[in-house]
Amino acid sequence: MDFSVTLVNLAGAVALLLWGVHMVQTGVQRALGAKLRGLLGIALRNRFQAFLAGIGVTAILQSSTATGLMVTGFAAGGLMDLVPALAVMLGANVGTTLIVQLLSFHVAEVAPALILIGVLMFRRTSAAPRDFGRVLIGLGLVLMALNQFVALLDPYEDVPSLRMLLGAVSTQPVLDVILAAGLTWAAHSSVAMVLLTMSFAAKGVVPPAAAFALVLGANLGTAINPVLEGGAGDDPAARRLPVGNLINRGIGVAVGLAVLPWLGPWLVSIDPDNTRVVADFHTGFNLALAVVFFPLLTPFAGLLRRLLPTRIDTADPGRPLYLDHSAIEVPVVALGAATREALRMADALEAMLLGLRDALQRPDRRHLSELKRLDDVLDTLNTAIRSYMTSLPAEAMTEGDHRRAVEILSFATNLEHAGDVVDKGLLGIVSKQLKRGLVFSSAEADPLCGIIERLTTNLRSAAALLVTGDERAARLLVEEKGTFRGLEAEATTEHFARLRDGRLDSVETSTLHLDALRDLKRVNAHLVAAAAYPLLESRGELLDSRLR
Structure with a gap:
């Protein structure tokens, strides 16, 4: 051959x-x-x-x-x-x-x-x-x-030549x-x-x-x-x-x-x-x-x-600032550090919501990319908090410490899930607007912006509740779930009424409007689950089921 x-x-x-x-x-x-x-x-x-x-x-x-x-x-x-x-x-x-x-x-x-x-x-x-x-x-x-x-x-x-080589x-x-x-x-x-x-x-x-x-x-x-x-x-x-x-x-x-x-x-x-x-x-x-x-x-x-020492970038919003590993042996101090880090997640989610409000009114591709990066910040901080909390010595923690650890983990996890809803759901709606050249009418955008303002207030209440543990504030936050259900039902009824009467400016934007309402309601549900439910459940103030 x-x-x-x-x-x-x-x-x-x-x-x-x-x-x-x-x-x-x-x-x-x-x-x-x-x-x-x-x-x-x-x-x-x-x-x-x-x-x-x-x-x-x-x-x-x-x-x-x-x-x-x-x-x-x-x-x-x-x-x-x-x-x-x-x-x-x-x-x-x-x-x-x-x-x-x-x-x-x-x-x-x-x-x-x-x-x-x-x-x-x-x-x-x-x-x-x-x-x-x-x-x-x-x-x-x-x-x-x-x-x-x-x-x-x-x-x-x-x-021979191959052998020699x-x-x-x-x-x-x-x-x-x-x-x-x-x-x-x-x-x-x-x-x-x-x-x-x-x-x-x-x-x-x-x-x-x-x-x-x-x-x-x-x-x-x-x-x-x-x-x-x-x-x-x-x-x-x-x-x-x-x-x-x-x-x-x-x-x-x-x-x-x-x-x-x-x-x-x-x-x-x-x-x-x-x-x-x-x-x-x-x-x-x-x-x-x-x-x-x-x-x-x-x-x-x-x-x-x-x-290869860790490079500390103070400008990186996803870098934990308060998780002091030298405090792990003293759980009460470590829990306080984790609480401060969890409050940073609330700040990042609030920035996402406020940016979302502007994006729904004036969609912008560059602004959309910046908002999506905030979800990465939430993911990173949640991972760091979870890793930090699981490293605490169980034998050195009291029953109250364990309960507090669960509250912090629940808060961080739910805020990370809320960020995912904003990233994949609500910002996805903005992305569809950009691709299809759609803009919400004032009749559609104004109610959404009002709900986002209400969500921002609820987020601040949830963050305060993580710190204070006040039962009255927890009950007020839970009542917001009923308010959001009513807002979604009212908007859905209005949507179908306008659809019957032929008053829709665009069927596509109206459908996106309903999707946005449902996602905003989901975000609010995560806020309630983040701070109010763990507190009320620990005090025996929650029913096992809402069924009559």
């Missing part, structure tokens, strides 16, 4: 391998992505659970890069401590070796069966069988690609590491790179020493992607986890290169099968890295915090 044709076929086999790995990863992420993300969130309580979760999640996803990006997002959002996050990455590095171990055995014969079953499942209408079918097809393609790759190398394994490369382990790291970074898959290395080693195209160096490079390259893609924003603290993972991988690769002249011959003497010995070296490297770094995670995390 012509050598140029062989090169194209080899490139096609590599592309098929990468696509198969991609199908396995995307199939698993579609089928189990949310559950795996939830598993990581639950397991990040201590380093031991986190390490096991990292192994399990990555063994299923077959991508330490995907796991790294998920955990980096958790760490950047303040949802976990750095130590268990680093433990997850150690586990992820071990988990990604399991599929390599499986494929190191001679299982290429099952590839057609896997593809056949996968296609039959993929043709099903429900999502779960389709996603699992995608995984089976991907595994089949990986096995076929590896088998084809080895077959294509057969005629050329004894070519590969022999020159194999004498430069540092060059092997750099080459494999670059290819792994480009392919976003250490699994694919290690499998290719196994194929080279199986045919004797590269000696075991060079194969081990290529494996080291693949382990280094897979740590580069989270550093480039996982650091959120300009805050260096968001890059602590991926940088830490890259550092421990780099140290491991440096040590591995140093001991390779002695370690390589010993491994070959134990197992003469080059395919198996490359897979075992890959697994052993990551296990050794986990054993060495696991006891050192706490000081290593401290070093990362000093190297």
